[in-house]
Amino acid sequence: MRDIAKTARRWLMVGWFWPLVLLVLPNCGFQSDASTGGGAAGPNLNPGDPPHSSAVFCDIEKQSARHCASDDEIAHGIRLASAAIALNVGATNAFALDDSPDALGRCGGKPEAVPFFGTFPEGFSVCVNCGETVNTTAYPDNNAVCAAQCEDFVGSTRSDGTFVPANPPDPATKAFCEQHARASTNFPLNGCFDNACLTAGAIDPSFVDPRRTPEPVVWENLIGVVSTGSTLTKLTTTNDFDAGAVSIQTITGADGYVEFTAADTTTAKIGGLTSGPPDPDKDPHANTLNFGVGLSFDGNVFVFENGQQRGPFGTYATGDRFRVTVHDRFDGSATVMYSRVTGTCNPGAPCNEHVFFTSTITGAYPFHVDASLFNQNAALANVQLVRIH
Amino acid sequence: MTNKWMLGPVGAVAVVALAAQSGGAAVTASQPMTVQNLTGTLRVQQAIPCGNHADKSTPVNGGRLVITPSDGVDVSGGKLFTLAAGSVTFAAFSMSGSCDGVSRTTNFQNVAVQLSRAVTFTAPALGGGAFSYQIPKDDLVIFQASTIDGSLDSGYKVPIEDVTGTIDLTNATVTMHVVLGTSVHFEGGCVPILGCIVDETDSGTVTADLAGTIAFPDSDGDGIPDRLDNCPFVANPDQSPVPTPVVIAPPDVTLSSCQSHAIGTASATDVCDGGPVTLSNNAPAVFPVGGSTVVWTAEDQKSRVATASQIVTVIDTTPPTFTFVPPAITRNTCGPVNLGRAIATDDCAGTPTVRNDAPYFFGVGTTTVTWTATDAAHNRSTAAQTVTVVDTVPPVAACIDTDQERGHDHDNGDDVFVVTAVDACSEPSIRLGPFVLHEGERIRITETGQPGIRLVPDDDHGHGDHDIRHFLVGRGQGVITATDHAGNVTTAACR
Numbered sequence: 001m002r003d004i005a006k007t008a009r010r011w012l013m014v015g016w017f018w019p020l021v022l023l024v025l026p027n028c029g030f031q032s033d034a035s036t037g038g039g040a041a042g043p044n045l046n047p048g049d050p051p052h053s054s055a056v057f058c059d060i061e062k063q064s065a066r067h068c069a070s071d072d073e074i075a076h077g078i079r080l081a082s083a084a085i086a087l088n089v090g091a092t093n094a095f096a097l098d099d100s101p102d103a104l105g106r107c108g109g110k111p112e113a114v115p116f117f118g119t120f121p122e123g124f125s126v127c128v129n130c131g132e133t134v135n136t137t138a139y140p141d142n143n144a145v146c147a148a149q150c151e152d153f154v155g156s157t158r159s160d161g162t163f164v165p166a167n168p169p170d171p172a173t174k175a176f177c178e179q180h181a182r183a184s185t186n187f188p189l190n191g192c193f194d195n196a197c198l199t200a201g202a203i204d205p206s207f208v209d210p211r212r213t214p215e216p217v218v219w220e221n222l223i224g225v226v227s228t229g230s231t232l233t234k235l236t237t238t239n240d241f242d243a244g245a246v247s248i249q250t251i252t253g254a255d256g257y258v259e260f261t262a263a264d265t266t267t268a269k270i271g272g273l274t275s276g277p278p279d280p281d282k283d284p285h286a287n288t289l290n291f292g293v294g295l296s297f298d299g300n301v302f303v304f305e306n307g308q309q310r311g312p313f314g315t316y317a318t319g320d321r322f323r324v325t326v327h328d329r330f331d332g333s334a335t336v337m338y339s340r341v342t343g344t345c346n347p348g349a350p351c352n353e354h355v356f357f358t359s360t361i362t363g364a365y366p367f368h369v370d371a372s373l374f375n376q377n378a379a380l381a382n383v384q385l386v387r388i389h
Numbered sequence: 390m391t392n393k394w395m396l397g398p399v400g401a402v403a404v405v406a407l408a409a410q411s412g413g414a415a416v417t418a419s420q421p422m423t424v425q426n427l428t429g430t431l432r433v434q435q436a437i438p439c440g441n442h443a444d445k446s447t448p449v450n451g452g453r454l455v456i457t458p459s460d461g462v463d464v465s466g467g468k469l470f471t472l473a474a475g476s477v478t479f480a481a482f483s484m485s486g487s488c489d490g491v492s493r494t495t496n497f498q499n500v501a502v503q504l505s506r507a508v509t510f511t512a513p514a515l516g517g518g519a520f521s522y523q524i525p526k527d528d529l530v531i532f533q534a535s536t537i538d539g540s541l542d543s544g545y546k547v548p549i550e551d552v553t554g555t556i557d558l559t560n561a562t563v564t565m566h567v568v569l570g571t572s573v574h575f576e577g578g579c580v581p582i583l584g585c586i587v588d589e590t591d592s593g594t595v596t597a598d599l600a601g602t603i604a605f606p607d608s609d610g611d612g613i614p615d616r617l618d619n620c621p622f623v624a625n626p627d628q629s630p631v632p633t634p635v636v637i638a639p640p641d642v643t644l645s646s647c648q649s650h651a652i653g654t655a656s657a658t659d660v661c662d663g664g665p666v667t668l669s670n671n672a673p674a675v676f677p678v679g680g681s682t683v684v685w686t687a688e689d690q691k692s693r694v695a696t697a698s699q700i701v702t703v704i705d706t707t708p709p710t711f712t713f714v715p716p717a718i719t720r721n722t723c724g725p726v727n728l729g730r731a732i733a734t735d736d737c738a739g740t741p742t743v744r745n746d747a748p749y750f751f752g753v754g755t756t757t758v759t760w761t762a763t764d765a766a767h768n769r770s771t772a773a774q775t776v777t778v779v780d781t782v783p784p785v786a787a788c789i790d791t792d793q794e795r796g797h798d799h800d801n802g803d804d805v806f807v808v809t810a811v812d813a814c815s816e817p818s819i820r821l822g823p824f825v826l827h828e829g830e831r832i833r834i835t836e837t838g839q840p841g842i843r844l845v846p847d848d849d850h851g852h853g854d855h856d857i858r859h860f861l862v863g864r865g866q867g868v869i870t871a872t873d874h875a876g877n878v879t880t881a882a883c884r
Binding site: 350 | 611
């Protein structure tokens with residue numbers, strides 16, 4: 001009997017604390033009917049056997065909850081396209097703003113609020129036994145895990161407050177969840193964050209989301225330079241923009257940025273973004289770099305766009321950080337902004353960012369990081385990328 | 390491109406207002422507060438058979454709540470908050486119960502709850518920065534998990550009461566009161582067909598009372614929350630003053646003109662708050678020759694001001710500029726011309742001197758007059774004015790009877806005349822019939838009855854004036870013609 005009950009507990013939504021006191025009487029037993037009701041089949045998501053100490057983060061949209069955003073929501077909302085940047089600065093909310101042309105069209109030019117069950121952009125944490133759940137026949141990828149979790153949000157509430165998911169879900173719910181539940185921003189499609197959850201299956205309060213940390217740039221097509229981690233340094237002695245490299249990573253859509261640190265003020269270097277995939281880009285010259293922040297050897301800050309110089313925009317000091325940010329225009333192109341980051345900048349917190357120039361031309365997705373270095377030992381240090389990937 | 394890169398600062402501003410922009414303003418408006426250092430209890434009260442009750446409390450072990458935005462959104466009657474995430478753990482505990490002399494103990498470990506649905510609520514103000522809240526019970530779903538006697542038990546619960554509590558932004562505290570319901574069906578002493586001695590469903594509650602402290606956003610991670618930090622974007626745990634805004638003047642510059650403002654642009658940043666910074670300078674409209682100090686002033690939105698200086702040196706190599714040059718002049722005769730007056734200004738203080746190289750006498754044709762303006766630094770500029778003379782005025786000619794001048798009146802048709810002709814532009818040629826005369830020449834004309842003009846061969850006819858040419862002319866033909874170089878002709882009768 002107890003074995004049956006244990007099995008039932010695992011698969012039936014029996015609720016918490018109902019077997020608080022189990023009396024041992026002759027032929028004793030207990031039933032779960034009070035909690036689950038007859039015919040309940042338990043949750044749709046099978047997290048596997050314990051421990052459920054791994055987390056999958058899901059963006060699970062609330063069904064029929066989209067609405068035109070209010071002014072307050074616009075003021076405090078996070079754009080869907082800004083998810084990666086919001087992760088980086090630790091911004092969070094229970095909804096996102098969809099400012100795509102379709103959404104703007106539905107809302108008279110204002111964005112649409114998209115409520116989620118969990119937080120955006122981190123996502124709702126689903127605690128599972130990763131090895132028994134993710135990338136299995138039942139759940140080929142984390143989108144399937146998220147869809148099952150989505151289905152578990154639809155059900156009925158018993159008089160004692162126990163929430164019982166509908167299993168199987170009604171077709172409309174199933175279809176909605178397949179469309180509107182997916183692995184959240186920058187969460188791997190096949191994999192988990194191990195030890196993000198407590199053994200019993202709730203998120204560990206001390207868990208720190210690694211997605212907050214910017215991604216180091218990995219360089220390829222190195223010409224006249226050497227990379228040390230994400231830092232790129234010119235080796236050759238020519239005083240020309242004839243050395244550089246490109247990132248293997250690309251920004252394929254949505255908002256993102258590349259950031260680098262000035263290692264000195266006596267060498268000239270340009271770092272930024274160039275449209276197109278990185279592989280054909282084997283020209284390190286500055287005039288093929290689409291959108292770059294240029295730091296001159298006399299300490300001035302410029303913008304370089306396809307070889308055209310703009311500025312100066314003040315001077316710079318060793319350790320100053322500069323960003324080139326793309327802002328999705330939803331037509332395959334992006335607005336490009338150039339900024340300087342001052343003060344302390346911690347993952348999960350906003351930085352003091354000063355936009356000093358917004359390009360008058362747009363760039364086309366995808367973008368890759370591009371660098372062009374002038375003097376020997378000129379360096380772009382600690383080059384980092386924030387993007388949705 | 391490389392050459393362009395070599396160039397120094399370019400661009401010019403006299404007074405500049407720069408609006409610094411903080412990137413991602415929309416996302417930073419959604420910075421959450423984290424409620425941590427949670428304390429409190431979880432109390433389990435459960436009815437059990439034999440009319441007994443089990444009652445057990447266990448302390449909070451840890452956890453955190455995430456509420457966004459950190460300061461709420463001001464709405465009518467209070468503030469709007471979103472309980473975005475929450476996870477709380479409780480200490481392991483055990484519960485015992487007995488009925489009819491039989492007792493049983495159940496052990497609970499890894500007891501945790503997690504918010505399953507973010508919920509937005511309005512919290513009315515209590516005063517002093519504190520707010521109360523009451524979240525409708527049906528708006529919350531809580532995932533609960535624990536290990537009971539070694540077996541996992543988990544599921545979702547909706548509270549049976551509205552969730553209540555307070556958010557005190559001044560004292561940075563949050564409380565929360567949550568009540569969940571339980572319902573347990575007990576059976577015991579069961580005999581097939583006859584049924585069970587105990588067969589009842591008993592209800593209970595699980596009450597969580599939580600309190601925690603708010604960790605407000607701390608962007609620079611210096612331990613001082615942004616709302617209290619004197620410089621939220623610069624780590625200064627001792628709250629030592631941080632100079633802000635920071636303004637960097639453009640490099641010192643040498644200009645070639647007093648009116649140039651190619652002095653570059655300063656950069657200014659509100660390093661503490663990232664707000665907009667207004668930038669201005671005191672550059673004069675016209676720089677003096679030599680060195681000047683330009684002070685750049687940056688003011689942020691909290692009225693904090695910082696300045697930086699730049700030396701601007703003017704070495705005047707810019708020539709004056711003509712603002713007026715008299716128009717071209719066309720005359721019909723030669724002679725002096727009133728040209729008018731050219732006017733020139735200089736980029737630096739002082740009036741340039743203006744001179745021209747015009748001749749006193751303008752002859753036939755086009756003469757270019759060059760005006761030259763010279764400033765105090767000896768920079769010169771020139772401008773041109775043309776004067777064109779097209780001679781249309783005939784010479785003035787005269788044939789004067791010298792006898793009449795002397796008061797003689799022979800009236801015999803034989804007189805001595807002096808011929809003269811003058812022209813403003815050229816020396817005219819003088820003729821009497823086919824004969825060329827000289828300016829001022831004395832000639833004798835004798836009128837005859839024979840038409841035509843004939844020169845009498847060297848014959849003084851007793852006049853004793855061999856140096857005077859003697860012409861015999863028909864009646865009325867004693868007329869000289871004077872023709873200038875432009876072909877203008879005039880005549881004068883000798884009588």
